Amino acid sequence: MxxxxxxxxxxxxxxxxxxxxxxxxxxxxxxxxxxxxxxxxxxxxxxxxxxxxxxxxxxxxxxxxxxxxxxxxxxxxxxxxxxxxxxxxxxxxxxxxxxxxxxIGKAVGEEIERRGLETVGLLGTRFTMERAYYKDTLAGFGINVIVPSAEEMVVVDMIIFEELCKGIFREESKSVYKAVIKGLQINGAEGVILGCTEIPLLIKESDADIAVFDTTAxxxxxxxxxxxx
Known part of the structure; x- marks a missing residue:
């Protein structure tokens, strides 16, 4: 080993x-x-x-x-x-x-490719959502990445740093994330990447109507x- x-x-x-x-x-x-x-x-x-x-x-x-x-x-x-x-x-x-x-991006790309999806949404810190790491990495697998609106990004990022990184998990914040995921789905996402390793501590597969990719796991x-x- x-x-x-x-x-x-x-x-x-x-x-x-x-x-x-x-x-x-x-x-x-x-x-x-x-x-x-x-x-x-x-x-x-x-x-x-x-x-x-x-x-x-x-x-x-x-x-x-x-x-x-x-x-x-x-x-x-x-x-x-x-x-x-x-x-x-x-x-x-x-x-x-x-x-x-x-x-992590390559591992996630392989899993999305295995599932046969072409377009996925991305949640994460502001840096992860705004910068090209995931978009560029997944492009190599033929996968398109979409992100929330600028206003939603601010809220998603705030919940990560002010709550999840501090071990705070609120039902209200879960509801916010579920609404953002629903918006990504409406915009064409077939699945969503939980692209911050704290997000899977709050959001589970049962919280979305589309495929959920737990990057930590x-x-x-x-x-x-x-x-x-």
Whole structure:
């Protein structure tokens, strides 16, 4: 089994879910008392979130690259970044650390392709929804990505940072997300990507009338497949 390096803490709420999923999946695959060989580098999200607000992506790159280098020194064979947004820096982190980054976007693209969908909606942080990472990555699979309106993006982003990253899960916020998903469906989405690893803690498949792609679970499954290959 390859050792999985987890670059987490952004937020620790979703990093906890990654750890649970990785170990459950390995146990289900191998049986008995088997669990995942993994090492976690959990960064302090406080300074990172401030750098996000000021668009200091070079600063974020330095912090995450240093943590990734620590994971390589600790014996990780490859790396998963336990957040969608920071995949904007995947290539830089991979280059700095020398560790292969198993990308969340590619894992999600493979799953959407397997399901045979052509157009999907995307929810996530403002950075994830506005920037080209998912659109460019999924274009390689022939998949079109649509996003909420600018006004909806503000609300979706606010709920992530003010609630979900702090472990706050409100029914009112679930209703807001369900309405945004319904709008994406009306605009042609056949499925929706929960493109922030905290969103699946609030929104489940039963909350939508279209296919729901839980990026945390999809990414964890890809990591286990890679570790056991």
């Amino acid at each position: 390859k050792r999985i390096g987890l670059l987490g803490g952004m937020s620790w709420e979703s990093s906890l879910e990654y750890y649970r999923l990785l170990n459950e999946m390995v146990k289900n695959r191998l049986g008995g008392f088997h669990s995942a060989e993994c090492t976690l580098a959990s960064v302090d999200f406080g300074p990172v979130s401030e750098m996000m607000k000021s668009n200091d992506w070079k600063g974020i790159e330095r912090v995450l690259s240093a943590a990734a280098i620590d994971l390589k020194r600790a014996g990780a064979d490859f790396l998963i970044i336990c957040t969608n947004t920071m995949h904007l820096l995947a290539r830089e982190i991979e280059g700095a650390s020398g560790l292969e980054v198993l990308e 999809i990414h964890a499954r890809a990591a286990v497949d890679h570790a056991l290959a």
